[in-house]
Amino acid sequence: MVTTYAVTQALRGGIVSPARVGAVINRNVGALRSGPAYWMVLFSGFFEPVLYLLSIGIGVGALVGDLTLKDGQVITYAAFVAPAMLAVSAMSGALAETTFNFFFKFKYVKTYDAMLATPLRPAEIAAGELLWAMIRGSLYTGAFLIVMVAMGLTSAGWALLAFPATWLVGLAFGAVGMAASTYIRGWQDFDLISAGQFAMFLFSGTFSPVQDYPPAVEVLIAVTPLYHAVELIRGITTGSLGWAMLGHVLYLIVMMALGLYVASRRLTTVLCR
Amino acid sequence: MIYARGLVKRFGEFTAVDGIDLEVAPGEAFGFLGPNGAGKSSTMRMIGCVSRPTAGELRILDMDPVREGPAIRGRLGVCPQTDNLDPDLTVFENLTTYARYFGIPRPEARRRAAELLEFVQLTEKSGSTVDPLSGGMKRRLSIARAMINEPDLVLLDEPTTGLDPQARHLLWERLFRLKQRGVTLVLTTHYMDEAEQLCDRLVVMDAGKIVAEGSPRHLIETHSTREVVELRFGDEPPAAYVEKLAGIGQRLDPLPDRLLLYSDDGDGAVDEVHRRGFTPSSVLVRRATLEDVFLILTGRTLVD
Numbered sequence: 001m002v003t004t005y006a007v008t009q010a011l012r013g014g015i016v017s018p019a020r021v022g023a024v025i026n027r028n029v030g031a032l033r034s035g036p037a038y039w040m041v042l043f044s045g046f047f048e049p050v051l052y053l054l055s056i057g058i059g060v061g062a063l064v065g066d067l068t069l070k071d072g073q074v075i076t077y078a079a080f081v082a083p084a085m086l087a088v089s090a091m092s093g094a095l096a097e098t099t100f101n102f103f104f105k106f107k108y109v110k111t112y113d114a115m116l117a118t119p120l121r122p123a124e125i126a127a128g129e130l131l132w133a134m135i136r137g138s139l140y141t142g143a144f145l146i147v148m149v150a151m152g153l154t155s156a157g158w159a160l161l162a163f164p165a166t167w168l169v170g171l172a173f174g175a176v177g178m179a180a181s182t183y184i185r186g187w188q189d190f191d192l193i194s195a196g197q198f199a200m201f202l203f204s205g206t207f208s209p210v211q212d213y214p215p216a217v218e219v220l221i222a223v224t225p226l227y228h229a230v231e232l233i234r235g236i237t238t239g240s241l242g243w244a245m246l247g248h249v250l251y252l253i254v255m256m257a258l259g260l261y262v263a264s265r266r267l268t269t270v271l272c273r
Numbered sequence: 274m275i276y277a278r279g280l281v282k283r284f285g286e287f288t289a290v291d292g293i294d295l296e297v298a299p300g301e302a303f304g305f306l307g308p309n310g311a312g313k314s315s316t317m318r319m320i321g322c323v324s325r326p327t328a329g330e331l332r333i334l335d336m337d338p339v340r341e342g343p344a345i346r347g348r349l350g351v352c353p354q355t356d357n358l359d360p361d362l363t364v365f366e367n368l369t370t371y372a373r374y375f376g377i378p379r380p381e382a383r384r385r386a387a388e389l390l391e392f393v394q395l396t397e398k399s400g401s402t403v404d405p406l407s408g409g410m411k412r413r414l415s416i417a418r419a420m421i422n423e424p425d426l427v428l429l430d431e432p433t434t435g436l437d438p439q440a441r442h443l444l445w446e447r448l449f450r451l452k453q454r455g456v457t458l459v460l461t462t463h464y465m466d467e468a469e470q471l472c473d474r475l476v477v478m479d480a481g482k483i484v485a486e487g488s489p490r491h492l493i494e495t496h497s498t499r500e501v502v503e504l505r506f507g508d509e510p511p512a513a514y515v516e517k518l519a520g521i522g523q524r525l526d527p528l529p530d531r532l533l534l535y536s537d538d539g540d541g542a543v544d545e546v547h548r549r550g551f552t553p554s555s556v557l558v559r560r561a562t563l564e565d566v567f568l569i570l571t572g573r574t575l576v577d
């Protein structure tokens with residue numbers, strides 16, 4: 001709803017033209033076709049969460065046993081970890097594009113300088129790159145959802161609903177990652193981003209319910225973004241919907257909007273001097 | 274095409290473009306000549322509606338660059354000082370992908386890309402990526418890319434810097450053909466021969482200001498003498514001869530390796546040097562060029 005409203009407003013205000021956003025996405029499709037190295041990256045991005053699912057979900061799951069959710073539903077540990085891996089894969093898929101690749105194009109190969117000499121506007125570039133990042137992430141999450149359904153970790157119906165939720169997760173993290181990338185000075189700053197990503201990966205209710213942590217830590221986790229992504233997606237794949245999910249959705253939408261806004265502004269201030 | 278009054282560009286405290294006035298008419302080939310840091314690229318980026326003027330009035334194609342940027346850029350072709358071709362795409366895709374930014378439909382983009390590659394003689398490289406291309410080939414591809422939207426106004430920032438003479442001549446010939454088709458060209462250069470070859474009219478820029486304006490011939494006639502004598506001496510530095518030769522010709526300029534003597538009658542001036550009893554190790558009488566104009570106006574050489 002909020003997204004639709006924001007998008008319609010942006011279109012009406014002439015801030016973004018769908019055709020020009022499409023042209024930015026088209027560039028990335030071309031790059032994907034021409035570079036074999038890119039496929040390798042895509043491939044590894046898919047396997048990482050699957051390996052975690054197998055090793056931790058199944059392996060550790062055998063030690064841990066079943067879990068009881070807040071609504072009383074009892075699920076296997078693998079079914080608990082799988083949606084978290086799905087959220088992580090949506091996050092890292094989009095982030096890979098909007099941090100590493102974005103920075104490279106922004107700073108070194110000057111892709112955006114070339115684009116800005118055409119009718120493209122900074123907001124259109126940011127929107128195109130973000131949508132592409134989301135598409136890339138959804139290649140992972142789509143494949144991962146198929147694995148989940150095949151392993152009986154969710155139903156096909158819930159998987160269909162979880163898929164668009166992973167898009168939102170990709171858009172939210174992708175946008176914030178892009179905004180951060182415009183501030184990055186050099187490759188060493190990426191270590192910071194990776195560290196943050198890894199910390200979230202470990203402590204966002206991914207491998208154990210946040211209720212198991214002391215209350216103070218629980219609050220701390222509740223403000224970090226991956227927690228909201230994991231909770232939203234876990235709610236869907238386990239079929240336990242609740243009103244709290246609207247809060248998660250809202251959180252992710254705000255992330256996306258803020259990230260996009262900052263990224264477009266920074267493109268303008270850095271490149272249009 | 275371009276109209277500017279009191280155009281200023283500041284980066285923080287530093288003033289890169291310091292109040293310039295410009296007018297470029299349709300079909301004209303207009304040049305900015307100036308040394309490093311003169312403010313040529315900064316001006317070009319303002320004309321290209323990428324960088325916002327700090328002060329002054331600027332109109333491009335009779336539109337306002339700040340409010341109507343995308344509409345103006347849709348009718349410009351821009352070849353930046355440093356190539357920013359897309360390394361992830363083939364030569365052909367560099368053109369077709371760029372065409373999409375202008376909203377050119379796919380089949381039309383392909384048709385134009387093929388035609389432009391022919392025009393810049395890169396058809397054989399069509400399927401190659403950009404990295405293995407030579408500097409001259411990249412430059413030609415950049416120019417082809419700038420033409421993809423059939424622009425009314427083409428901005429070329431140092432189109433031939435760093436190219437060998439053969440590549441430069443090929444580029445000049447292509448640019449000359451564009452000019453014949455009625456495309457308005459605006460270019461910057463450090464090379465006076467390039468300015469003389471390509472420009473109907475030019476401005477000499479130095480430290481953000483326009484120090485002279487006119488056709489290459491006009492500039493030479495108004496600011497320099499008809500001929501220049503280049504004198505080299507074996508014994509003493511050229512500066513030592515300024516006093517000894519004072520009064521010969523209209524002006525004497527000592528450079529580190531030679532002394533320039535400006536005179537409408539070069540041979541007469543050489544005779545006078547000999548009459549005073551000096552024997553230079555080498556003497557060259559030549560026609561004045563824009564380089565001389567630049568030296569006279571700014572006290573510095575163009576290419577350092």
Ligand SMILES: Nc1ncnc2c1ncn2[C@@H]1O[C@H](COP(=O)(O)OP(=O)(O)OP(=O)(O)O)[C@@H](O)[C@H]1O
Pocket residue numbers: 273284287288289307308309310311312313314315316354
């Ligand atoms: N983005 C920027 N930030 C700060 N200073 C800048 C910026 N761009 C240009 N300058 C400064 O403005 C001055 C003019 O630069 P500009 O690139 O316009 O010169 P130029 O005439 O194109 O020189 P060159 O022949 O070397 O290309 C230089 O002193 C440069 O350092």
Ligand SMILES: [Mg+2]
Pocket residue numbers: 313314315354430
């Ligand atoms: Mg320059």
